[in-house]
Amino acid sequence: MQAFLDSCAKSVLEGDADKAEKLAREALSKKYSPLEVIEKGFVKGIHEVGRLWEEGTLFLPELVVGAEAMKRAMGILQPALTKSGERPRSLGHVVIGTIEGDIHDIGKTLVATMLSANGFEITDLGADVSALKFVDEAQAKGAGCIAISALLTTTMSGQRRVIDELKKRALKDRVRVMVGGAPCSDEWAREIGADGYAGDAVAAVTLAQSLMGAR
Amino acid sequence: MTKDFLGTIKHRVVLFDGGLGSMLIAAGLTQREVPETWVVSKSDKISEVHAAYLAAGAEVATTASFGANRIKLQSSEPGRKLDPIKVNEKAVEIARKAVERSGKHDLFLAGDIGPTGLFFPPVGTLKPEEARAAFKEQAKALDRAGVDILIMETMYDLREAVEALRAAREVSNLPVVVSLTFDRKPRGFFTMMGDTTEQAAETLLKEGASVIGANCTLQSGQMIELVEEFRLVTDAPLIFQPNAGRPIMEHGIPVYKQRPREFAEDIVKIVAAGANAVGGCCGTTPDFIREVHSSLIHGK
Numbered sequence: 001m002q003a004f005l006d007s008c009a010k011s012v013l014e015g016d017a018d019k020a021e022k023l024a025r026e027a028l029s030k031k032y033s034p035l036e037v038i039e040k041g042f043v044k045g046i047h048e049v050g051r052l053w054e055e056g057t058l059f060l061p062e063l064v065v066g067a068e069a070m071k072r073a074m075g076i077l078q079p080a081l082t083k084s085g086e087r088p089r090s091l092g093h094v095v096i097g098t099i100e101g102d103i104h105d106i107g108k109t110l111v112a113t114m115l116s117a118n119g120f121e122i123t124d125l126g127a128d129v130s131a132l133k134f135v136d137e138a139q140a141k142g143a144g145c146i147a148i149s150a151l152l153t154t155t156m157s158g159q160r161r162v163i164d165e166l167k168k169r170a171l172k173d174r175v176r177v178m179v180g181g182a183p184c185s186d187e188w189a190r191e192i193g194a195d196g197y198a199g200d201a202v203a204a205v206t207l208a209q210s211l212m213g214a215r
Numbered sequence: 216m217t218k219d220f221l222g223t224i225k226h227r228v229v230l231f232d233g234g235l236g237s238m239l240i241a242a243g244l245t246q247r248e249v250p251e252t253w254v255v256s257k258s259d260k261i262s263e264v265h266a267a268y269l270a271a272g273a274e275v276a277t278t279a280s281f282g283a284n285r286i287k288l289q290s291s292e293p294g295r296k297l298d299p300i301k302v303n304e305k306a307v308e309i310a311r312k313a314v315e316r317s318g319k320h321d322l323f324l325a326g327d328i329g330p331t332g333l334f335f336p337p338v339g340t341l342k343p344e345e346a347r348a349a350f351k352e353q354a355k356a357l358d359r360a361g362v363d364i365l366i367m368e369t370m371y372d373l374r375e376a377v378e379a380l381r382a383a384r385e386v387s388n389l390p391v392v393v394s395l396t397f398d399r400k401p402r403g404f405f406t407m408m409g410d411t412t413e414q415a416a417e418t419l420l421k422e423g424a425s426v427i428g429a430n431c432t433l434q435s436g437q438m439i440e441l442v443e444e445f446r447l448v449t450d451a452p453l454i455f456q457p458n459a460g461r462p463i464m465e466h467g468i469p470v471y472k473q474r475p476r477e478f479a480e481d482i483v484k485i486v487a488a489g490a491n492a493v494g495g496c497c498g499t500t501p502d503f504i505r506e507v508h509s510s511l512i513h514g515k
Contacts, residue, residue, distance in 0.1 A: 015337075056400025059409030064338045101247065103291055106334075154240055 005041040012045025015065025017072040024076035034077045035086040046070045046117045050202040070117040092212040095138045096147040097125035099158035104151035114201040131161035150181040160192040176211040231275040231494025232268035265313035271501040272508025280306040281329035285349040300356045307360035325366045326357030350382035358387040366392040369431045373410040390425040396432045416449040428454035431496045435481035446489035455490045459498030475506035482507045
């Protein structure tokens, strides 16, 4: 079994989506626990990808193909998980987007991909998203977290508007807010009352885990 | 008459200008516009920035065409309304007039080329030939409009930089400067795609770049070590244009905390480490360039 789990992890680390999918199907046909295969196999792989990315051994292309392999495997295992009644540790729902007036979405998409690969449920609103839309969606989805990207010094003040809107609807205590993007910082997050700042996609996963009590 | 940029850079340090985009934002560029919108509709504002940099001692006016390749323009609502060729021609005209009005001689006009903003597989779906075609169109327009050199800046993927460089070589005989953007990781300096200084130097010089180097992402202090790393792997002319530190919001206005003096002190170290051309990127202003200018003059 350990050898099987290791090859699941390895398929993600190597960004081999076909192999990841094949292993996920094999797990089902061999009646392995989908939960165990996800958590002790594929998730280990994506964690390793994240670690190697942070230290500068792997880069954006490897991160993207690793996350893609992870998604393919999850696509097979998730339905089986639901059917078997096993429940993955609930990591929660994150509503993510780039703030109004800002069309940069590369970083935001990367964060969404990594959060999803790490087991969060994601609603990606895309770019140029208004403060109202962020809060409406979070409310509709019962999301525990809103992640807002801003790449311009001219648009980052929109992040504050999302927090103001949450306060207005008395949701500030229930919905955590994380911010990211080139001009943002820990100080900025503190200044506007966000719950945290993440400088890259891997840091965003760690932050979301700590904010949502998944670790 | 073609001015001898390569001859100049070989025997003394050439001072480029500072950031344009952050200056335009300070001058009122809104979130619903791209800098190229102003090339067409508010050329006087761009002209003022060029004039301020030249008055501060910059020897190079870099055209406001960073985002004026067809692919980049097509990817934004305001950009879609613009004709890439006309934007490039106009950007050169604005810079040229600023140079003429400065009354100074021996200034250079640098045609600016930035990345497409899209990615090659596996990250994105951009095809190398699409990138090449967009860069060819832009390089040709800049060359014909009369720039002295072409400069490719903030390239985050060596492969895309190579496409831009090859495109330029196909349509122009001008010297080409290629500047990538590197980040600092625990294991060293890399582009977003993992390219190293050694790979960059080897590839770009083989492909015909006249000057290579780095800009953006790193602040002046962080860039000194990158210069040293580049100098270890090549004898070619090098250019470095760091950012002015990370902006801090104060009362809703972005403020760059780094002072021109500190920036200039770092630039002196960057020159000592082997840079042949220096300038500024995001957040730098004419005050930064003035301070660098005086440090470099007094340093000699």
